[in-house]
Amino acid sequence: MSDELLALHGIETRIGRYHILHGVDFAAQRGRVTMLLGRNGAGKTTTLRTVMGLWRASAGRIMFDGRDIAGLGTPDIARLGIAYVPETMGIFSQLTVRENLLLATGREGLTDERLDRLFSLFPALKERFAVPAGVLSGGQKQMLAIGRAVIEPRRLLVVDEPTKGLAPAVIQVLIDAFRRLKQSETTILLVEQNFHMAVSVGDDVAVMDDGRIVHTGSMADLAADDALQHRLLGFSLAVHQ
Amino acid sequence: MKRDWAPYAVLPVLVLIALPAMGVTNWLVLTVAGLAMGAMLFLMAAGLTLIFGLMDVLNFAHGAFITLGAYVAVSVVAPLAGWAMADSWVMNLAVFAVAIVIASIVSGAVGWGFERVIVRGVYGAPLQQILVTMGGLIVAQQLFIVLWGADAIPLLKPTAFGGSIVVHGAAIEKYRLIALALGLAVFVALHLLLSRTRVGLLVRAGVENREMVEALGYRVRRLFVGVFVVGTALAGIGGVTWAFYQELVTAQLGGDMTILVFIILIIGGLGSVGGSLVGAMLVGLTTNYVGFLAPTVSLGSNILLMVLILLWRPRGLFPVAHG
Ligand SMILES: Nc1ncnc2c1ncn2[C@@H]1O[C@H](COP(=O)(O)OP(=O)(O)OP(=O)(O)O)[C@@H](O)[C@H]1O
Ligand SMILES: [Mg+2]
Numbered sequence: 295m296s297d298e299l300l301a302l303h304g305i306e307t308r309i310g311r312y313h314i315l316h317g318v319d320f321a322a323q324r325g326r327v328t329m330l331l332g333r334n335g336a337g338k339t340t341t342l343r344t345v346m347g348l349w350r351a352s353a354g355r356i357m358f359d360g361r362d363i364a365g366l367g368t369p370d371i372a373r374l375g376i377a378y379v380p381e382t383m384g385i386f387s388q389l390t391v392r393e394n395l396l397l398a399t400g401r402e403g404l405t406d407e408r409l410d411r412l413f414s415l416f417p418a419l420k421e422r423f424a425v426p427a428g429v430l431s432g433g434q435k436q437m438l439a440i441g442r443a444v445i446e447p448r449r450l451l452v453v454d455e456p457t458k459g460l461a462p463a464v465i466q467v468l469i470d471a472f473r474r475l476k477q478s479e480t481t482i483l484l485v486e487q488n489f490h491m492a493v494s495v496g497d498d499v500a501v502m503d504d505g506r507i508v509h510t511g512s513m514a515d516l517a518a519d520d521a522l523q524h525r526l527l528g529f530s531l532a533v534h535q
Numbered sequence: 536m537k538r539d540w541a542p543y544a545v546l547p548v549l550v551l552i553a554l555p556a557m558g559v560t561n562w563l564v565l566t567v568a569g570l571a572m573g574a575m576l577f578l579m580a581a582g583l584t585l586i587f588g589l590m591d592v593l594n595f596a597h598g599a600f601i602t603l604g605a606y607v608a609v610s611v612v613a614p615l616a617g618w619a620m621a622d623s624w625v626m627n628l629a630v631f632a633v634a635i636v637i638a639s640i641v642s643g644a645v646g647w648g649f650e651r652v653i654v655r656g657v658y659g660a661p662l663q664q665i666l667v668t669m670g671g672l673i674v675a676q677q678l679f680i681v682l683w684g685a686d687a688i689p690l691l692k693p694t695a696f697g698g699s700i701v702v703h704g705a706a707i708e709k710y711r712l713i714a715l716a717l718g719l720a721v722f723v724a725l726h727l728l729l730s731r732t733r734v735g736l737l738v739r740a741g742v743e744n745r746e747m748v749e750a751l752g753y754r755v756r757r758l759f760v761g762v763f764v765v766g767t768a769l770a771g772i773g774g775v776t777w778a779f780y781q782e783l784v785t786a787q788l789g790g791d792m793t794i795l796v797f798i799i800l801i802i803g804g805l806g807s808v809g810g811s812l813v814g815a816m817l818v819g820l821t822t823n824y825v826g827f828l829a830p831t832v833s834l835g836s837n838i839l840l841m842v843l844i845l846l847w848r849p850r851g852l853f854p855v856a857h858g
Contacts (some may be wrong), residue, residue, distance in 0.1 A: 372752035384747035386740040387856045393736050398751050428856065442751075466818055 574718025581768020588806025646767025
C-alpha cells in the first residue's frame, strides 16, 4: 500500500450533463511507469484531467502520497510536485522555448545543469532555444512539453498520448527519453496507444473502457497475451502501431 | 507557422491612400489628429483586451473607469488651477502628471473592488457578465451625477498644452503630440512588462492557455486581479487624456467610447496588446479622415472598417492562438 504514490478510488466525473467516469479505481506505484490504456473515448484524458483538478470529481477520492487531493485546485495540485503534459501539449506558442521552460521553474530558474540535462534528452531543443515555440515542429513541441514537465524534479509525471500524430523517428526519441526518465526513479502515469512506447517503458497497466477500469496488471503480461489485448482494447497492440 | 506581415501593412497603407484624397496640409493635420486619438483609445482599450484575453470576462463597465478618471482629473485640477494656468510649463506638466497619477490610482482601486465584488461572481458565465457589467455602467453613471452633478464640467488644458505648432503650413495641436507620446510610452512600458518579466510572460501564457498556466502551479485568478487593476487604471489615464482633449467632462464620457473600444479589440484581435494599439490607430485615423471627407458617415465608417477587416481576418489582425 505504501508504495502507491497516486491512487484513485471510485472516481466519478461528469462533464456538463454527461456522466463520463463511472468509478475509476487504480494506482500508480512509486518509481514505476503506469500505462493507462483503452480505446478512443474510454475516458483516459478525462481521468488525467480529473487528477489535475481540471475537471472536478463528483465522487471518489484521489490519494496522492497519502493525502486526498480531489478537492484541490489545479495550481495547488501542481505545487505538490505533479507535472502534466496534456494531449494538446499546452505549449505557449507566442513565448520562446526558453520562456516556456522558465515558467515551469521556481526560484532557481534555468540553471546550466538543468539545461544540460534537458538538451541531453532532447538535443533538438538546443538550437531552437530562442525561437517562439509556435514555429516548432510537432515533434519538437512535444519534446518541449515533456522537457517543461521535467525541467525541475517532480514527484509524479502525468503524460497524455505523447506520440499522437508523430513520425516514427520522433517517437523513438521520446521512447529513449522516457527510458532515461525511468532510470531517475520518477513516477510516471502515461496514456499511450503506441505499442513500442507502451512495451518499452511501461511497468504496470490499467485498462479503461467506458469510464471504468476493466483490467490492471503488469505490462509484460499484457504484452505477451494477444487474446487479452483483443478483449480489452479491441485490437492487438502489435498490429496497432 | 511563418510570421504574417500583412496585418502590419494595414496602418501604413491607410495613411498613404489618404494622402492624395486630401492634400498634404490637411493630411498632416488629420494624420496627427488620428494618431493622437488612437493613442488615447489605446489607453482605454489595452487593459480591456487583456481582461478579456485572460479570463474571457466581458466587462461592459470598462467605460465607467474611463469616466471616473476624467472626473478625478476635474477634482484634482480644480484646487491646482493656479498651476494649470501658470506661465510655467513645469507647473503645467506637474498638474497633468498629478491628475494622471491620482486618476490611475483611484480607477485601479475601484477596479480592484469591482473585480472582487462584482466580476468574481460571474466567471465563466458570459450572459451574466454582460447583464451585471452593463448594470454596473448604468449605476456608475448615476453615481457620477450624484457626486459631480448632471451638468457638463469644463476641464481646460494647462496653458503650455494648448496652442499649435505649424509644420508645413499645417497647424498641429500640441496636446495631440503629448497624447500621442503618452500613449506610445504606455505601449512601450506594457510591452516591456509583458515580454521581460515573469508576471508578464504568465499573463501572455494565460491569455493563450489558462489551464496550462494553472497546471504549472500558478493561480491565474490572482494574476487576473492584477491585470484588472492595471487595465482599469489605464482606462482612468485614458479618461484623463480624453477629458483634457475635449475640455469637457460628462457622465457619459466613457460610456460613449465603449463601442469604439470594442471595435478596437475586435479589429486588433482579442487578447493582443499590440493588436489593440494598431486597432486604436486605425479607428483614430478612420474617424478623422472620414470625418473630413464625408462627415455624415463618421461612426458608420468604423463599423465598416471592422467588417472589412473581419472579412479579411475573421479573428482580427493579431489573433492570439489558443492552445
Ligand atoms: N468536454 C467534453 N464534453 C463532453 N463530453 C466529453 C468532453 N470531453 C470528453 N468527453 C467525452 O468523454 C468520453 C471520454 O473522453 P476522453 O477524452 O476522456 O477519452 P480518451 O480515452 O482520452 O480518448 P482518446 O483516445 O480519443 O483520447 C468520450 O465519450 C468523450 O466524447
Ligand atoms: Mg484522450
